[in-house]
Amino acid sequence: MMKLTRVQDHAIQALMAGIVGAEAFDHVFAGIRFDEIEGTMLYAFARNEDVASDIEDSYSPLIAAVASRVLNKQVDVVVVMPKVLQ
Template sequence: MMKLSLVQDQAIQALVAGAVGAEAFDRLFAGIRFDNVDGKLLYAFARDEEVASDIEDGYSFYIASVASRVLKRQVDVVVVMPKVLLQ
């Protein structure tokens, strides 16, 4: 498992923000944290369960592509969990 640095997290956020636009980013991605990679899985934490589901359903393919470029390793699946599950 690889923990993402703050710079990697913010780089992924910035590229996603540029692609989805300010309104969608503020609505869905505000407060997201891209946390770690385990194999080809990227784990992220969003503000609540509904937002986490919306991000996974609508943006996981794009996030995986962006993360693969930023991290210089293949990311195939993005798992977004609500922050309430963060321990």
């Protein structure tokens, strides 16, 4: 298991913002934290359960591609959990 650095977390966020646009990013991704990678699974925390589910359902493949690029490591699965379970 590898904990992401703050720079890696922010790099993924910045690239996602550039792809989905500022308005969508602020609405959906506000407060997200990309936390750690285990094997090919990336774990992230979102502000609540509904947002976590929306991000996982709608953006997982895109996040996986961006994270793979930033981390220089294959990411196949993105698991987004609400911060409450952190």
